[in-house]
Amino acid sequence: MAQRLIDFLARERPTAVIETVTHVGDEIALIHREHLVDVLTLLRDHPDTKMNMLSDLTVVDYLGQSPRFEVVYQLYSILHKHRLRVKVGVDEADDDCWVPTVTQLWHAANWAEREAWDLYGVRFEGHPDLRRILMYEEFVGHPLRKDYPQNGRQPLIRRPDAPSTDDQTTRLLPDSHDRRVS
Amino acid sequence: MSSPVAPPGRPLPTTAAETYDPRGPQAGELPLSPSMQAFAEEAERLPTDELIVNMGPSHPAMHGTVRVVLRIDGETIKDADVQIGYLHRGFEKECESATYTQIFPYVDRLNYVSPMLNNVGFAMAVEKLLGLTALIPERAEYIRVIMGEIARACDHLTCVFASLAELGGLTAFFWGNRAREHLWELLEDVSGARLTHSYCRIGGVAWDLTKNFEPKCREKLVKVRGLVADIRKLVERNRIFLDRMQGVGVISAEDAISYGMTGPCLRACGVAYDVRKDHPYSVYDHFDFDVPIADEGDNLARYLVRMEELEQSLRIVEQALAQIPPGPVLVDDPLIALPAKREVYNSIEGMIAHFKHIMDGLRVPAGEAYSYTEGGNGELGFYIVSDGSGRPYKNRCRPPCFYTSSAFRQMILGANIADVVPIFGSINMIGGECDR
Amino acid sequence: MAESSYVPTVLQDAVNWAQKYSLFTYPFATACCAMEFMSTMGPRYDIARFGAEFPRFSPRQADLLIVIGTITERQAPVLRRVYDQMPDPKWVMAFGVCASTGGFYQNYTVTPGADQIIPVDVYVPGCPPRPEQVLDGLMTLQQRIQDHRGHVQQQVGNTAAIGYTDRRRLPVLQDGTSMTLLPDERMPQDGRVR
Numbered sequence A: 001m002a003q004r005l006i007d008f009l010a011r012e013r014p015t016a017v018i019e020t021v022t023h024v025g026d027e028i029a030l031i032h033r034e035h036l037v038d039v040l041t042l043l044r045d046h047p048d049t050k051m052n053m054l055s056d057l058t059v060v061d062y063l064g065q066s067p068r069f070e071v072v073y074q075l076y077s078i079l080h081k082h083r084l085r086v087k088v089g090v091d092e093a094d095d096d097c098w099v100p101t102v103t104q105l106w107h108a109a110n111w112a113e114r115e116a117w118d119l120y121g122v123r124f125e126g127h128p129d130l131r132r133i134l135m136y137e138e139f140v141g142h143p144l145r146k147d148y149p150q151n152g153r154q155p156l157i158r159r160p161d162a163p164s165t166d167d168q169t170t171r172l173l174p175d176s177h178d179r180r181v182s
Numbered sequence B: 001m002s003s004p005v006a007p008p009g010r011p012l013p014t015t016a017a018e019t020y021d022p023r024g025p026q027a028g029e030l031p032l033s034p035s036m037q038a039f040a041e042e043a044e045r046l047p048t049d050e051l052i053v054n055m056g057p058s059h060p061a062m063h064g065t066v067r068v069v070l071r072i073d074g075e076t077i078k079d080a081d082v083q084i085g086y087l088h089r090g091f092e093k094e095c096e097s098a099t100y101t102q103i104f105p106y107v108d109r110l111n112y113v114s115p116m117l118n119n120v121g122f123a124m125a126v127e128k129l130l131g132l133t134a135l136i137p138e139r140a141e142y143i144r145v146i147m148g149e150i151a152r153a154c155d156h157l158t159c160v161f162a163s164l165a166e167l168g169g170l171t172a173f174f175w176g177n178r179a180r181e182h183l184w185e186l187l188e189d190v191s192g193a194r195l196t197h198s199y200c201r202i203g204g205v206a207w208d209l210t211k212n213f214e215p216k217c218r219e220k221l222v223k224v225r226g227l228v229a230d231i232r233k234l235v236e237r238n239r240i241f242l243d244r245m246q247g248v249g250v251i252s253a254e255d256a257i258s259y260g261m262t263g264p265c266l267r268a269c270g271v272a273y274d275v276r277k278d279h280p281y282s283v284y285d286h287f288d289f290d291v292p293i294a295d296e297g298d299n300l301a302r303y304l305v306r307m308e309e310l311e312q313s314l315r316i317v318e319q320a321l322a323q324i325p326p327g328p329v330l331v332d333d334p335l336i337a338l339p340a341k342r343e344v345y346n347s348i349e350g351m352i353a354h355f356k357h358i359m360d361g362l363r364v365p366a367g368e369a370y371s372y373t374e375g376g377n378g379e380l381g382f383y384i385v386s387d388g389s390g391r392p393y394k395n396r397c398r399p400p401c402f403y404t405s406s407a408f409r410q411m412i413l414g415a416n417i418a419d420v421v422p423i424f425g426s427i428n429m430i431g432g433e434c435d436r
Numbered sequence C: 001m002a003e004s005s006y007v008p009t010v011l012q013d014a015v016n017w018a019q020k021y022s023l024f025t026y027p028f029a030t031a032c033c034a035m036e037f038m039s040t041m042g043p044r045y046d047i048a049r050f051g052a053e054f055p056r057f058s059p060r061q062a063d064l065l066i067v068i069g070t071i072t073e074r075q076a077p078v079l080r081r082v083y084d085q086m087p088d089p090k091w092v093m094a095f096g097v098c099a100s101t102g103g104f105y106q107n108y109t110v111t112p113g114a115d116q117i118i119p120v121d122v123y124v125p126g127c128p129p130r131p132e133q134v135l136d137g138l139m140t141l142q143q144r145i146q147d148h149r150g151h152v153q154q155q156v157g158n159t160a161a162i163g164y165t166d167r168r169r170l171p172v173l174q175d176g177t178s179m180t181l182l183p184d185e186r187m188p189q190d191g192r193v194r
Helices: A004-012 A033-045 A109-120 B034-045 B091-096 B103-108 B115-130 B138-166 B170-191 B213-235 B239-245 B253-258 B299-323 B341-346 B348-360 B400-406 B408-412 B417-427 B431-435 C006-020 C033-041 C076-085 C097-101 C131-147 C164-169
Strands: A017-023 A026-031 A053-061 A069-076 A083-090 A098-100 A123-125 B050-055 B067-073 B076-083 B367-375 B378-386 B394-398 C025-029 C064-068 C091-095 C122-124
Touching: A004 A017, A004 A026, A004 A033, A004 A083, A017 B367, A026 A033, A026 B367, A033 A069, A033 A083, A033 A098, A053 A109, A053 B378, A053 B394, A069 B378, A083 A098, A109 A123, A109 B400, B067 B408, B067 B417, B076 B408, B076 B417, B091 B103, B091 B394, B103 B115, B115 B138, B115 B367, B115 B378, B138 B170, B138 B213, B138 B299, B138 B417, B138 C033, B170 B213, B170 C033, B213 B299, B239 B299, B239 B417, B299 B417, B341 B348, B378 B400, B400 B408, B400 B417, B400 B431, B408 B417, C006 C131, C025 C033, C025 C076, C033 C064, C033 C091, C033 C131, C064 C076, C091 C097, C091 C131, C122 C131
Parallel strands: A026 A083, A098 A123, C025 C064, C064 C091, C091 C122
Antiparallel strands: A017 A026, A053 A069, A069 A083, B050 B067, B067 B076, B367 B378, B378 B394
């Protein structure tokens, strides 16, 4: 039903758009990475679209496909009350795994891009402060990639062998007060 | 990215109600003696050192999950680094190995103050992908609205009384707690759990309301209204409360939109964006309710918007109780709905259907959908990518708190160090949702 | 000694009795269970009836650490530090199933139970537990204190926190980040599945 925004994109930036789809009522546009900032700026500033809110930014990991990652931007316009999903494909190779930042367009992109970098390892070139946000700095790897094991814990505190939690098997010491962590 | 601007001292409203300026000279303040005046002027010129102060994560007002590293000069916050992630529980990773039905408990624990709204949001996302949205029985939609709005009332109430407790108003905490117990009792009656309900199902809700739900609900609403009125009377004319809320933590509407803020925090900046009104889902277009907004964008505005929305939620519950039609509460499709327990235990077909549902999950056609509802803190979105199997390929939650918290730094820049607590309380950061 | 041992025992009983009814709690609240903890503190369930109503938000003044909610790997050093700051005698209650075992979060970021980090005396299961359960857990702990039975779990020992004593001497917030381990203190980088 909804075709207006992807028609607008196809009309205004025909070279940038790879593919447009409408699925269950959502408008989706897959675009080239080199045109990303241009297209998003147009969508934000053009009076017909006025996408003034970056509703969400995330990454999907299609392991085994090429390009492996898809960066997904959910745009919303408070003024016109319409939505558009813009997607960019990103390759797996380490030096190619990046997209340009859009922090200059929306403040919301700041943390959202940090999260995408943290969990998926897609770099956002030009981001002012690309640090981990949900995981800790000592963490190695990007946990939401499909090839990261679900149980891949990286403890910050070394643990002894799993201590017994069973009341019956515990050695009851005479005085708990004498035991302390030195 | 343009450098964030410290919130300027907004000219306070000059209506007769509030002419008191918390930042200005105090009424009745004695003038300084000449020697003291000279000393004060000297002190102005003294060089001060900047100091780094750590707040959280184990700080009672930081909800245990946020760490703020503040660079302060005297009492003034010069810079802040807001660090989240102390409650990152791997929601998305867990969802990738769970069936769609098994995900309901996980979404319960996203925004754990209003779990029912998360339930509804997630169920609607899957239903959108299944093409079921128009087929949900009307009674189920009404039950979702009733339970969801009670949960929203709990959410706003909890935000208000918890931040009042942080400001020292323990009485309000206890009264609010009593009101919330009343609301929880209703939720518990229907769903069986006080907090984490998992009451929604894909295609409806798990079971019908209890028999005496309506009279009990009406009785509880009266009690809750009374307690909320008491709380409002207690604090809204309280000088200490107003001093700490008014003109503190101001954010402009443009910045709020740019930060992706939604929900009460955005409406407190004067933007009337409410998913229930702008994109009516479920049966929200059947009800008469208002979207309260405020223009100031400060703590007090956020508090007032929450309090007003609480009242609107109760109004919606009352209207829904009056309008609710009889009928089924779950779609009649064996491929989607779990069979009734009676059939599971007594017939082989029912048991096999149950087994297939639990072990394989219901099959969702390949594709992707972004569905959005109005959660307790704003637009709660679920972006689901399905590969046609019984488990989602990706289940992304668009957390309203995450984006609101990203604006927190800008709100506290230039404020006093003591303002961090009320500002943080008023944006209602919920760790489970922010960090997921 | 045989004749005089009666008095110390009775004295110890009296001390235990006093301790069990004056637990100052430190609520280490992180997640969903904090909502139920509020209710436990609140008017209907009223933990004050059991002499444990007074939350101290400084670990140095508390003797019951209530771990409320999920402990993630990132949170673990913080919890350990809070525990180490508490003076003896001290007790720990794991409030909710996440704090007890990690609950249904068995993944890369959630610590499988607070007892991996600190010794725990009472486990209160439930997701979240009802306030009645919490009160029951508290009474169990009080009985333990009265019986002078010590901790359920053996002490984790002083090797639990890597380089803890070293890091304690460092200024916590010199560069805005604390809890940072030195390179040689880190765990091995490959397949660090516990």
